[in-house]
Amino acid sequence: MISSRKLINMARKWQRLAVMGRKRITIPRKNEKAGTSSHSSNCLAEKGHFIVYTVDKKRYAFPIIYLNNYIVRELLRMSEEEFGLPSDGPITLTCDAIFMDYAISLIQKKATEEVEKALLMSMAAHKCSSSYHFHQLETSQNLLLCSC
Template structure:
């Protein structure tokens, strides 16, 4: 699991490199499986949740509270810079599923320690 500071540092570093190479963020671990608790294939989304997709087309249903998180906001900003505003299309993050799983795990762990998601 990566720390929040390391993820933000990685995102900022990627942002600088993206202007040159236009690459997406990937996690270096290749043998990792995506957990079933965050990834969803259902087309219906529960009230109070939103959907994001990763660069490798995995779908994640997340609570709306995650929108307040600094890491999620940074990933959304990177997605806007990479893909632009897509209108009616789905939101795609510029990272792969294992990195997204780490971000979700980090947010959950921080929430359980602090009792909030901020």
């Protein structure tokens, strides 16, 4: 298990790497002519928050206190294993938006540690089964190609 100090240091390292890669900070401003605001995907997080994205590109802003949560720490660890530390882009988690919405609801309800572990185990099991299914599909396609 990752200690909270190590996790905070890892988040700071990601933040420093992102800052080094950023050339210009853009702030959304009101468009006087149309009366609408122009949205930029490079918006900064509010003070005391951090930004992550899911694999389907949905953006989430969490308070820093969420770094103490087991689910968030494990998702960040899995993200680092899968994608490495981003040098010029956002932190992308290895889950989709539906899973993240469910995880957030568990965090807000202060679910027990057993429930949190079960959620992460189900994610790992799904990931393994989907990679197994992909491998089986790839193998069957190869056999089909070889028999022609």
